[in-house]
Amino acid sequence: xxxxxxxxxxxxxxxxxxxxxxxxxxxxxxxxxxxxxxxxxxxxxxxxxxxxxxxxxxxxxxxxxxxxxxxxxxxxxxxxxxxxxxxxxxxxxxxxxxxxxxxxxxxxxxxxxxxxxxxxxxx
Amino acid sequence: xxxxxxxxxxxxxxxxxxxxxxxxxxxxxxxxxxxxxxxxxxxxxxxxxxxxxxxxxxxxxxxxxxxxxxxxxxxxxxxxxxxxxxxxxxxxxxxxxxxxxxxxxxxxxxxxxxxxxxxxxxx
Numbered sequence: 001x002x003x004x005x006x007x008x009x010x011x012x013x014x015x016x017x018x019x020x021x022x023x024x025x026x027x028x029x030x031x032x033x034x035x036x037x038x039x040x041x042x043x044x045x046x047x048x049x050x051x052x053x054x055x056x057x058x059x060x061x062x063x064x065x066x067x068x069x070x071x072x073x074x075x076x077x078x079x080x081x082x083x084x085x086x087x088x089x090x091x092x093x094x095x096x097x098x099x100x101x102x103x104x105x106x107x108x109x110x111x112x113x114x115x116x117x118x119x120x121x122x123x
Numbered sequence: 124x125x126x127x128x129x130x131x132x133x134x135x136x137x138x139x140x141x142x143x144x145x146x147x148x149x150x151x152x153x154x155x156x157x158x159x160x161x162x163x164x165x166x167x168x169x170x171x172x173x174x175x176x177x178x179x180x181x182x183x184x185x186x187x188x189x190x191x192x193x194x195x196x197x198x199x200x201x202x203x204x205x206x207x208x209x210x211x212x213x214x215x216x217x218x219x220x221x222x223x224x225x226x227x228x229x230x231x232x233x234x235x236x237x238x239x240x241x242x243x244x245x246x
Binding site: 002007025026032041048050051063065067070077083110114115120123 | 178
């Protein structure tokens with residue numbers, strides 16, 4: 001008996017726009033759309049999806065949960081400005097200089113990190 | 124060119140205890156431990172992992188990101204108190220009566236939902 005990580009739900013002011021941003025970042029697609037919810041994933045059987053839901057109220061503090069991305073190439077994704085061109089901006093969460101990752105914020109201010117490319121969760 | 128969802132990072136007061144809770148909920152294991160970080164996953168090549176990092180400062184508002192879980196059986200997982208027995212508690216985020224999911228909070232107060240069992244991201 002167990003439970004699977006089904007989807008990461010993100011409170012959103014504009015679920016459609018935020019879903020479009022994240023689908024482009026991850027090379028995925030919108031699998032489902034309703035009036036107040038958009039689900040993004042590689043396909044319907046690849047868990048977890050990302051679920052953007054319309055929630056009133058703004059972000060008031062740094063999120064306690066954030067995503068780390070494993071890029072094909074950090075330089076191409078960030079310095080080449082692909083992800084920034086999609087609507088992200090650089091963010092300062094006190095990471096300091098000389099860290100191997102880049103901190104960005106999505107169009108609604110949710111922080112995420114683009115790591116140096118990884119080969120596994122532990123390397 | 125794209126980036127993959129590598130891990131979900133969770134700010135934690137006690138990364139070890141929170142990792143132990145989530146590994147038990149998901150039937151996964153701690154793949155990596157350092158002084159201030161524990162990574163949980165099915166195996167090192169199954170993205171995304173969950174990464175619990177030591178971060179000072181408490182949770183002050185409802186998280187804007189949360190996880191939804193797809194259980195083998197909602198009743199067994201929640202009503203049978205498996206997940207509650209592991210350290211979760213019921214939470215009220217204004218979900219009201221009659222919704223198909225159950226809202227819980229992990230030992231550090233991070234809200235998550237246990238859905239009715241799903242067959243896919245869109246069904």
